[in-house]
Amino acid sequence: MKQITVLGVGNILMQDEGFGVRVVEQLLKQYSFPQNVQILDGGTLGMELLRFLIETDKLILVDAVAGSLPPGSLYHFQNNEVKAYFKEKVSMHELGIQDVLAILDVMEKPVQEIRILGVQPLTVDIGLEMTPIVAEKVDVIIEQILLVLHEWQVEVVKFDE
16 A cells, blocks of 8 residues: 655744645644545645654645745645755755755655645744735645545545544
8 A cells, every 4th residue: 555645844933934734733622534645734844754754655645835825825836846945945844855856866765646736835933823915825735635645545534523
């Protein structure tokens, strides 16, 4: 059975930069996942993520993406587009993830399929709350994660309210 990881990264102390972490927090509150799916809060970890990703076949990475689109815009990269994404990223946790993926390739345990789902941040100033334009995208990205998991034939169960 394929091992799947949904990894949220970012710094929750810097407003919209914490988007990926906030998404996986909500995902864990709302859904139950089969044993082959791990949902991880990667925070700002870099190389430390290697031990969590070493057996991962498919990865969904959720992050704030500092691109050129207006704040609140959604991004979806997959496979080869991911390399282009990492060329543009300069924060420590993205560099660490890029290094982890490269090491997994060298170890002949590459992640076979990668999706990056993210949102353009409005601000990454110090603060615990995301801006409203970014916070309202949490549920949208959760729906996108569920669609990717469905595409990968993963059944999730929504908790009763």
